[in-house]
Amino acid sequence: MTSKKQADILLVSNNIFAGKYGEDKPFPGIVAIVDNKIAAVGDIAQRDEWIGEDTEVYELGDKVVCPGFSDNHVFFTGYVWKRIGADLSGANTPAEAAKILESFAKTLPDDKPVYGHGLNVDGWSDADKDAAILDKIFGARAVIAYTPDRDFCWLNKAAQERYQITADECWAEVSWRLFKEYLxxxxxxxxxxxxxxxxxxxxxxxxxxxxxxxxxxxxxxxxxxxxxxxxxxxxxxxxxxxxxxxxxxxxxxxxxxxxxxxxxxxxxxxxxxxxxxxxxxxxxxxxxxxxxxxxxxxxxxxxxxxxxxxxxxxxxxxxxxxxxxxxxxxxxxxxxxxxxxxxxxxxxxxxxxxxxxxxxxxxxxxxxxxxxxxxxxxxxxxxxxxxxxxxxxxxxxxxxxxxxxxxxxxxxxxxxxxxxxxxxxxxxxxxxxxxxxxxxxxxxxxxxxxxxxxxxxxxxxxxxxxxxxxxNFMDKKLGTLEEGKLADIVVFDGDVFTAPIDEVPQIKVEMTICDGRLVYSK
Missing domain, CATH: 3.20.20.140 (Metal-dependent hydrolases)
Incomplete structure (x- = not known):
């Protein structure tokens, strides 16, 4: 155990889920954090031992405390791709979409391509999707707009040549030139x-x-x-x-x-x-x-x-x-x-x-x-x-x-x-x-x-x-609430263990700690 007995952060809860294999039920207890590590996971009776003049104490009641979560398949580039450029979600026709793109283009330097997201092509005919509409407005300036599912993109000839993709074949793996550009x-x-x-x-x-x-x-x-x-x-x-x-x-x-x-x-x-x-x-x-x-x-x-x-x-x-x-x-x-x-x-x-x-x-x-x-x-x-x-x-x-x-x-x-x-x-x-x-x-x-x-x-x-x-080869340092591990911890605003399962989706994250730092608080 660390020689420093004063915790920087002390979490007190009736529902500590340590996440260790074989331990499926949460228990009442405390999690003490010193610097960037977990100094103790123990009984509530140990609470006062860890409180010093500068300790931030969180009395959490029945809120569940558990190890930080790992999302093991994430595309930051795809996240940006989904939201980049002009928001076209309010456009219902090609004319409306083109007008939004044209207005957005005026906010950019003349040599910059024009991106758009949220394009809704429901009800559009093949003629409505014609690249010639955008060619007429933008000429040699590349313009490309994606649907929310990125299964179609409306683009002009300049964009087709620049990114080497087509309207119906524009998924992530073939859009890499676009990603390279905005990164x-x-x-x-x-x-x-x-x-x-x-x-x-x-x-x-x-x-x-x-x-x-x-x-x-x-x-x-x-x-x-x-x-x-x-x-x-x-x-x-x-x-x-x-x-x-x-x-x-x-x-x-x-x-x-x-x-x-x-x-x-x-x-x-x-x-x-x-x-x-x-x-x-x-x-x-x-x-x-x-x-x-x-x-x-x-x-x-x-x-x-x-x-x-x-x-x-x-x-x-x-x-x-x-x-x-x-x-x-x-x-x-x-x-x-x-x-x-x-x-x-x-x-x-x-x-x-x-x-x-x-x-x-x-x-x-x-x-x-x-x-x-x-x-x-x-x-x-x-x-x-x-x-x-x-x-x-x-x-x-x-x-x-x-x-x-x-x-x-x-x-x-x-x-x-x-x-x-x-x-x-x-x-x-x-x-x-x-x-x-x-x-x-x-x-x-x-x-x-x-x-x-x-x-x-x-x-x-x-x-x-x-x-x-x-x-990710980090099981010796992360993944469970144990003394000596890095302090990556999450607190829910409810009890995911006892709430009716139909109500569990309404429970949200109340607090996130990464490396001993509070990085989110609701």
Missing amino acids: SDKKFAAREYKIFSDLLASRGVTSIKEIGFDTYFGFADILEDFEKKGQLKHRINLVSQPVGAPMNYEYGEECKKRFDSDFIRFMGYNVMVDGEICTQTAAMIEPYEGKGDWKGDEVDYASIEKAVLEADKRGMRCALHAEGDAAVRGAVDIFEKCQKVNGKRDSRHAIIDLEMTHPEDLKRMGELGISAINYFQIIQTNDGFDGFYGEECVGKQRLSNYWAYKRMLESGVNVCVGTDLPLSEPDIPLSLYFTVARKFLDGKPEGGFNKEQGITVAQTLRAWSAGGAYV
Whole structure:
């Protein structure tokens, strides 16, 4: 125990959830913080021992105190992409949208491209979407506006040439030239990261896996500057996702040496494997329902395996994004090959998404030590249960393998969480509603979807905390409330353990502490 007995911050609550494995119930107690570490987690009777003249004491009653949360799949660039430029959400016609873009353009230097977000093209004809409309107004000045789901962008000829994308093929991985462009504005990027940081702090997120395309286009310099100035409100586990160029191992080696602190670390690489079940492009073991022998788009496993084997050989961690059960199996095969070829090591490789999985592959994941980064909040991207595509795509029988969180835990898999921000913004109480009740936002189905694969409140919170710390090699320092660990702590404004599950989503984060500093207070 630290020799300094006066706490800088003392949290007193009837509901301390330490997050340790095997301890599923909160207890009445105190958490004492000295400098940036947890000095004690103990009985309320110890309260007065830690109070000094300068101690900030928080009497929290029944509010739950738990370890800080880790969002293990985040795109800052995507967050900016969702909100950059003119807000077109109020425009209903091409003329209205063009007028807003034209007005916004006048606020920019003449040589700057014009961005827009929130474009609603419902009811637009093909003629309405014609690039010629924008060509006539903006000429050689690039202009591009995205819909909220970024599944369509309205752009002129100059933007098509500048970014090498088309109106219907403008997802993140092909929009990297646009990302590179706006990240080059260092003042803009730094300002946006402060807003992004405040959002995460307000949700209790104290650690992220941040995905940067290729060499991150210089944005890592900004993060390093934030750290030097003591301005980071969360810890960052950087990964590189190759999109515009092959996996850059030299960049990875450089980043491993450069970023190895408790606040910024370089993990390795993120690789896309397959598509989506909802569009029937994800790789499936059995054909899609009613689609003949169609099992999804073909996956170049050989190329992925070659890249991952080399990264593993160099001591890098890889996270493979696999949604269909065949893609998950292919990812497991690749990680198994890594152990056979390069030898076993503490690699902590991971698979992301895992919307549908085969039970045998989950057993293999447990045996091989592969973590599962699940999208606990993915249900909220559906309008409701009636609009859910699962049965239509894979049939009723295979739904038992959908979002199989309980089976993952029973198979010995380290379970953690990602939101794919900006796809979803982290909301831990809402995620509890999905994992425990297994209901969609409309409250359906009544008994929960594939309820057999539901998990408990404690298991969900642990996935957000201890599971996330483990996959990022920080489990000795983070993830649980224990003496000597770094003080990353969250306080909810209610009791997520005893509140009726239908009311849990109304509970919010009251306070977030990162590295012993209060970074958010409601």
